[in-house]
Amino acid sequence: MIGTKSFEAIVNGEQVKLNIPQNLRLIDVLRNYLGLTGTKEGCGEGECGACTVLVDGEPYNSCLLFALQVQNKNILTIEGLASYNNLHPLQESFLEHGAVQCGYCTPGMLLVAKALLDKNPNPTREEIKVAISGNLCRCTGYSKIVDAISAVAEKGVKR
Amino acid sequence: MKKRGIGIGCTFYGTGYGNGFPDISTAFVEIHDDGSVLILTGAVDCGQGSTTVLTQIAAEELGIPTDMVTITCADTGCTPDSGTTAATRQTYTTGNAIRLACQKAKKTLLEWAAKELGTNTIEGLVIAEGKIMVKGHPQKSITFKEACAKARFAGNRLIGEASFTTHATQVNMEDGQGAPYWPYAFGTQIAEVEVDTETGKVEVLRIVAAQDVGKAINPQSVEGQIEGGVAQGLGWSLLEEVKLSSGNITNPAFSSYLIPTVLDMPEIETYIIESHEPTGPYGAKGVGEPAMLSAAPAILNAIHDAIGVRINDLPATPEKILEALQEKK
Amino acid sequence: MTIGKSLPRYEGLGKVTGQAKFPADYYMPGMLYGKTLRTPLASAKILRLDTSKAESLRGVAKVVTAQDIPGENGHGVIFPDAPILVEDRVRSINDAIALVAAESEEIAEEALSLIKVEYEELPAVYDPREAMKEDSPLVWDKGNILYHLPIRKGDVEKGFREADVIVENKYSTQMVDHAFLQPEAALSYIDETGNLVLRVATQYVHWDRTEIARALNININQVRVVCATVGGAFGGREDMTLQLHCSLLTWLTKRPVKMVYSREESFKAHSKRHPIYMKYKTGCTKEGKLIALEAEFIGDAGAYSSWSPNILRKSAVHATGPYYVPNVKVDAYAVHTNNPFTGAMRGFGAAQPPIAYEAQMDLLAKELGLHPFTIRWRNAFEEGSETATGQILETSVGLKETLLATAKAYGWDVEKLY
Numbered sequence: 001m002i003g004t005k006s007f008e009a010i011v012n013g014e015q016v017k018l019n020i021p022q023n024l025r026l027i028d029v030l031r032n033y034l035g036l037t038g039t040k041e042g043c044g045e046g047e048c049g050a051c052t053v054l055v056d057g058e059p060y061n062s063c064l065l066f067a068l069q070v071q072n073k074n075i076l077t078i079e080g081l082a083s084y085n086n087l088h089p090l091q092e093s094f095l096e097h098g099a100v101q102c103g104y105c106t107p108g109m110l111l112v113a114k115a116l117l118d119k120n121p122n123p124t125r126e127e128i129k130v131a132i133s134g135n136l137c138r139c140t141g142y143s144k145i146v147d148a149i150s151a152v153a154e155k156g157v158k159r
Numbered sequence: 160m161k162k163r164g165i166g167i168g169c170t171f172y173g174t175g176y177g178n179g180f181p182d183i184s185t186a187f188v189e190i191h192d193d194g195s196v197l198i199l200t201g202a203v204d205c206g207q208g209s210t211t212v213l214t215q216i217a218a219e220e221l222g223i224p225t226d227m228v229t230i231t232c233a234d235t236g237c238t239p240d241s242g243t244t245a246a247t248r249q250t251y252t253t254g255n256a257i258r259l260a261c262q263k264a265k266k267t268l269l270e271w272a273a274k275e276l277g278t279n280t281i282e283g284l285v286i287a288e289g290k291i292m293v294k295g296h297p298q299k300s301i302t303f304k305e306a307c308a309k310a311r312f313a314g315n316r317l318i319g320e321a322s323f324t325t326h327a328t329q330v331n332m333e334d335g336q337g338a339p340y341w342p343y344a345f346g347t348q349i350a351e352v353e354v355d356t357e358t359g360k361v362e363v364l365r366i367v368a369a370q371d372v373g374k375a376i377n378p379q380s381v382e383g384q385i386e387g388g389v390a391q392g393l394g395w396s397l398l399e400e401v402k403l404s405s406g407n408i409t410n411p412a413f414s415s416y417l418i419p420t421v422l423d424m425p426e427i428e429t430y431i432i433e434s435h436e437p438t439g440p441y442g443a444k445g446v447g448e449p450a451m452l453s454a455a456p457a458i459l460n461a462i463h464d465a466i467g468v469r470i471n472d473l474p475a476t477p478e479k480i481l482e483a484l485q486e487k488k
Numbered sequence: 489m490t491i492g493k494s495l496p497r498y499e500g501l502g503k504v505t506g507q508a509k510f511p512a513d514y515y516m517p518g519m520l521y522g523k524t525l526r527t528p529l530a531s532a533k534i535l536r537l538d539t540s541k542a543e544s545l546r547g548v549a550k551v552v553t554a555q556d557i558p559g560e561n562g563h564g565v566i567f568p569d570a571p572i573l574v575e576d577r578v579r580s581i582n583d584a585i586a587l588v589a590a591e592s593e594e595i596a597e598e599a600l601s602l603i604k605v606e607y608e609e610l611p612a613v614y615d616p617r618e619a620m621k622e623d624s625p626l627v628w629d630k631g632n633i634l635y636h637l638p639i640r641k642g643d644v645e646k647g648f649r650e651a652d653v654i655v656e657n658k659y660s661t662q663m664v665d666h667a668f669l670q671p672e673a674a675l676s677y678i679d680e681t682g683n684l685v686l687r688v689a690t691q692y693v694h695w696d697r698t699e700i701a702r703a704l705n706i707n708i709n710q711v712r713v714v715c716a717t718v719g720g721a722f723g724g725r726e727d728m729t730l731q732l733h734c735s736l737l738t739w740l741t742k743r744p745v746k747m748v749y750s751r752e753e754s755f756k757a758h759s760k761r762h763p764i765y766m767k768y769k770t771g772c773t774k775e776g777k778l779i780a781l782e783a784e785f786i787g788d789a790g791a792y793s794s795w796s797p798n799i800l801r802k803s804a805v806h807a808t809g810p811y812y813v814p815n816v817k818v819d820a821y822a823v824h825t826n827n828p829f830t831g832a833m834r835g836f837g838a839a840q841p842p843i844a845y846e847a848q849m850d851l852l853a854k855e856l857g858l859h860p861f862t863i864r865w866r867n868a869f870e871e872g873s874e875t876a877t878g879q880i881l882e883t884s885v886g887l888k889e890t891l892l893a894t895a896k897a898y899g900w901d902v903e904k905l906y
Contacts, residue, residue: 037513038506040719042669043751047413050669078506091504095496098379101387102206103503104669104719110504129421136413138669138720139206141386142421144379165898166850167860169891170842171810171869172835178801203691204499205721211498215490225490230498233693233715236685243692245726245832287489330801330877335639335818338879339805345869345887349894369893371886379494391722391834401663401760406530406581406614406826411755418667430893434886441491444884451834456846460860469847471659 007067011036012080020067027051027062030077038078038107042136049135052108053077059115061134078107081114089152090114099148101139108135113149122153160356163364164465168457169347172449173340174247179329182246183322184253185239186260188217190268190317194289194304196221198230198260201241202253207447208380209249215376216254216440220261222286223303239320247344247445248325250376254440255323263319271310275301342436342444346370348389348453351425352461356484359477361397361462363423369430370450374442378431385429385450392454394419397474499717511689511716512673512748519675519744520549520589522737523596524730525603526756527585530826531612531625532578534605539586541602547595550741551603552587557736559705563728565695569628570792570829572703572732578607579627580791580826582756589737589745616788616823617765627791627824634789635797637804639818639876647780647815651771655851659768659844663788664761666833670719671754674734677744683710686735689718691725699728700735711735723832727794729757759794759831762787762822764803764840770848776856776863778814781876783807783844785820787830787837794831796822802837808876809845810887811867816876861895861905 004019011034018033030036030053039062042050046061053062054076082088090113093099100106109132116123116131123131128149129142137145176182187199198217204210210232218225231238241253269281272291276299278284283294292300301309307317330337351365368385375381398417402409410416435442455473463469468483502508539551554561554575561575562568574583586603590596611625618624619632626632648654674688684704690696693713701708718725730747737745749757764787771780785803789796804820833839853863869875871885895902 031513032515036506037509040510040670041512042671043413045412045414045751048669048751082505087504094504095500098383098494098496100497100500100503101208101383102669102718102720103499103508104206104510106503107506133420133422136418136420136669138391138418138667138722139387140383141388141390141419141427142424143386143427144383146421167864167894168842168846169810169849169864169868169887170838170846171806171887172838173802173805176798177805178798180798201692201694203693203715203718203721205691205718205725208497211495214498215493215495218490222489225495233690234712235693235697236712236714238693240694243695243726244721245691245723246836330637330639330805332637334641335637335804335876336641336878339801339877340879342884343869343881345810345885345890347864347887347890347894349898351898367894367897369890371884371890373884373886374491376491377494378492388834395664395761395839399662399664399667401665401755401828403614403663403827406612406828407528408581408755408828411752413667413751416665416667416755428897430890430897432886432889432893434884434889436884438883442884448834448836448838452839452842455839456842459843460846460850463847463850469851471657471843471847473661473843 005068008072009070010074012077022068024067025063026065026067026070029067030062036077036079040104040107049108050105052111054111054115057115057118059112078110081110093148093152097144097148097151099144105135105137109145117153125150161353162356162465163351163353164461165349165351166457166460166464167349168453170452172344172452174251174342174344174445175325175327175340176246177327177340179327182242182252182325182327184241184256185322186253186256187239188260188264188319190264190307192308192311194223194307195227198228198257199238200253200257201233201238202249203233203244205244207384209244212250212376212380213253213257216257217261220258221265247448250443250445251439252323252325254443256321258440259321259323260319263321264317267315268306268310268317271313271315272301272306344371344444344449346449346453348457350457350461352458352465354462354465356466359480361475363393363425363458365425366454367428369432370446371432371434372446373436373439373444374433375431376441376443381431381446382429384446386427388450389427389454390419390424391451393458396455396458400474508717510670510719511675511687514675514687516675516677516744519746520591520741521593521596522734522745522747523588523600524584524733525586525600526582527578528581529578529607529609530581531610532607533610534574534576535608536606538604542588542599545599545602547591548588548599550589550737552736552740556740557703559703563699563732564793565726565795566797567793580828582828587733587737589741612826614825614827616786616825619823619825627826632824633821634793634824635800635822637801637820639804639816641876641878642815644780644782644815644817648771651779652774653852653855654769654771655848656769659766661764661840661843663763665755666722666724668720668722668724671749671751672729672757673748674730675744675746676734676738678738678742683712684735684739685712686731687714687716688731689716689725691721696731699732703732704735704739722834724758726832727759760828761833762799762830766844768844768848770852772852774856776858776866778811778867780815781808781813782817787822788827789822789824790827790829791824792829794829796830799837803841805877806838806841809842810869812869812873813876859905861900865891865906
């Protein structure tokens with residue numbers, strides 16, 4: 001049997017402390033231990049980006065990380081981007097621009113976009129495309145996702 | 160050397176199950192005391208947006224805003240059968256069923272309102288701006304909400320149920336003659352590509368896509384279907400292939416089965432053509448599948464225009480293009 | 489008032505906040521994890537199936553094989569010819585052989601590795617053109633040709649005699665996966681009335697319910713299928729994948745069971761787009777008017793029927809493209825092979841013919857020195873046109889408007905191209 005170990009991190013602004021198997025992936029801790037099922041698994045090999053979360057502000061595929069690799073880090077999942085009454089401008093923009101179809105890629109797309117805009121509030125369309133190029137979407141053809149992110153950048157809104 | 164070319168693809172698509180198969184959708188509607196509405200239908204929304212479109216159809220038919228409409232979809236415990244979300248059929252078939260169901264519920268309400276407002280026929284009433292008004296004399300009215308509450312208190316139930324069948328006739332198995340589908344949707348897409356004759360790589364620079372959708376109930380959703388359809392057509396023509404070895408799939412992963420990323424996609428210009436289909440809800444027919452048909456032939460024709468060779472065996476990979484260029488020499 | 493308005497998604501809020509529940513997002517206390525054993529062979533006979541070691545593994549609640557299915561061991565949207573679990577004859581790789589329900593995913597995986605299967609390998613065929621031949625190995629005893637639709641209109645021989653230009657070519661399309669982003673998942677349980685409930689991402693809850701009732705040999709009213717949020721489908725969720733397996737495990741254990749496919753298993757379990765081999769011969773007059781078209785489609789149905797007859801019918805009906813052709817001869821075949829089964833995918837048999845007919849249009853135009861726009865414009869369907877099946881297109885034929893809109897966007901001088 002694989003032993004357990006203590007795992008501590010800040011997840012969506014809250015301190016979390018758990019005993020977890022050492023080989024557990026970050027995505028499994030988020031989904032199965034913390035009930036944060038907004039983080040989606042699409043491929044399990046880091047190819048699709050659906051499981052993207054922010055670790056200290058940087059986007060990572062949570063299917064490729066062991067939870068213990070992000071010990072004591074600050075983790076943001078889609079559930080931490082907003083509450084129902086207070087959407088992040090990117091979330092509003094995704095709705096307004098029709099950037100959401102099936103919605104499975106949406107959490108990852110939003111978090112990658114947030115990481116981009118936090119660092120570069122006024123990216124070009126090309127910079128947006130490069131930023132989301134690790135995130136697959138099978139429904140939209142990406143146009144409206146790029147539009148939605150551009151619109152927030154143009155507004156210059158930053159949080 | 161990089162060479163550019165332009166290609167066109169025209170396609171059509173018979174929507175619905177077709178060939179006489181029972182192509183039926185059913186919907187239930189109930190109007191509540193406060194004028195808000197519940198729609199029940201079996202139609203699954205796979206992400207393409209049918210739920211939104213069906214809500215718009217219900218709101219339009221009842222003359223109320225969409226935020227007064229709640230819809231429950233695809234639960235066999237409470238929703239009636241509305242067929243598969245397939246065959247580009249939900250806007251058309253379930254949309255028609257919802258429209259008919261709303262008409263029934265509305266009729267009960269208006270019959271009560273006609274008496275209340277002293278009108279001799281419901282044809283003399285109109286629902287707008289949250290009110291039921293007498294046509295030509297809008298001063299005489301009752302709020303929609305009050306009418307619903309009073310009509311229900313008077314013992315009426317503002318409900319409607321309807322099924323809609325899309326008509327299709329079986330083809331003759333001897334000569335294929337018949338009217339297998341209705342309605343048909345049409346589209347044209349033109350692609351511009353750049354082919355690198357050294358590497359065989361194709362870059363799609365621009366796609367212009369026009370789809371005849373009858374009527375766009377939700378234009379943004381229609382655009383989304385077209386853009387997504389272009390992406391799938393592009394992937395199909397250039398990138399995607401399930402590889403088999405003695406029946407075994409050898410690339411069952413996104414690292415080896417490549418679908419388009421944002422960097423594979425050109426900017427897409429969409430044109431929505433509204434030809435008005437008289438049997439469709441507000442003139443609408445479907446868009447989902449037709450939107451993916453034209454991109455692939457347009458891209459293949461553009462490759463031919465660029466480098467003078469045809470790739471007749473999909474996908475048009477760099478290897479096949481280099482081989483074809485070699486043969487041409 | 490709302491028609492023609494781009495209102496935001498009805499369910500959009502849940503999708504941008506991570507609250508939308510896809511099937512894998514459901515959990516229940518005491519739930520078991522279900523896993524599937526699939527065969528590594530494409531054509532074989534099962535000689536022995538030994539599940540005893542798996543059954544005795546600690547944490548395994550149930551191992552299910554074909555013998556345990558209470559109802560009919562077959563499913564399919566037209567013909568129920570796909571086995572829920574193979575009893576003796578394997579017809580394609582990844583056919584399901586056995587199911588395990590266990591207290592954890594790891595235990596379920598381990599249990600799968602403990603199931604022993606002995607096979608006798610049988611001859612197989614992987615190319616539908618080979619499978620049509622008399623001496624081909626048989627995927628089904630009744631023969632490999634599942635469906636044939638001929639279309640005959642006018643007199644093609646006469647049409648080709650009158651043609652000024654004829655082009656003839658072969659085309660083929662590949663097998664493609666839907667690659668929807670959300671891999672298959674489901675959660676099933678017995679509700680407080682004793683009925684079975686399944687939460688799954690599907691394209692048709694009522695059909696799933698029918699299939700489940702038939703497999704479990706219970707009444708349709710004893711099954712409730714609730715659609716979770718669907719992470720894309722594109723035709724790939726029309727045939728049963730884990731719906732019946734998950735339901736069986738719950739019905740036989742009376743416990744909640746969750747099944748989640750990996751991307752690899754998703755590729756292996758659901759249908760694919762038909763590879764189609766196409767032969768086209770198209771003739772037109774020097775004015776560029778189509779006069780005769782002959783086409784053959786041979787579609788690879790794989791081992792099981794799924795929607796193959798309907799799909800190849802659709803290919804045949806759409807063989808001419810959106811153009812009027814007075815003389816037409818089409819033959820479309822759906823043929824079984826030992827490849828993974830093919831079924832519905834966005835475009836449904838109408839996607840493959842344009843690869844051929846639009847190439848033919850360009851080749852004809854080139855021979856005649858016509859612009860690609862011109863040859864299409866001169867043949868394009870309009871209201872009142874008759875299709876290859878003799879159907880009159882009475883209303884809403886917006887093809888020419890789509891041609892004009894795209895041509896003008898590219899700056900083509902359409903006035904000179906009619």
